[in-house]
Amino acid sequence: MLFIEATTHCLNCGSEAVRRVRRKGLEKACLEKVFECGNCEARFARAIYGMPRVLLSIMVRLKLLR
Numbered sequence: 001m002l003f004i005e006a007t008t009h010c011l012n013c014g015s016e017a018v019r020r021v022r023r024k025g026l027e028k029a030c031l032e033k034v035f036e037c038g039n040c041e042a043r044f045a046r047a048i049y050g051m052p053r054v055l056l057s058i059m060v061r062l063k064l065l066r
Contacts, residue, residue: 012042026064030056 009016017038023031031045045065047056059065 010037010040010042011044012037013040015039026059030059030065 008018010018015037018035019038021034021036021043023034027034027045030048030051032048033046034043035045036043047053056065
């Protein structure tokens with residue numbers, strides 16, 4: 001999962017087919033918005049203000065966040 005500030009295109013493939021998806025489980029507590037690319041299915045998110053990036057990275061590596 002990639003963490004973003006603002007974007008209108010996929011950071012992985014550059015496609016403009018980006019859509020907002022529902023947050024699931026722990027994502028509701030940690031992430032403000034979750035997006036998914038329609039072409040490569042990469043997921044990226046905007047973290048809640050003040051949430052440390054290090055903590056989010058650890059959660060991704062432990063597969064607590066998709």
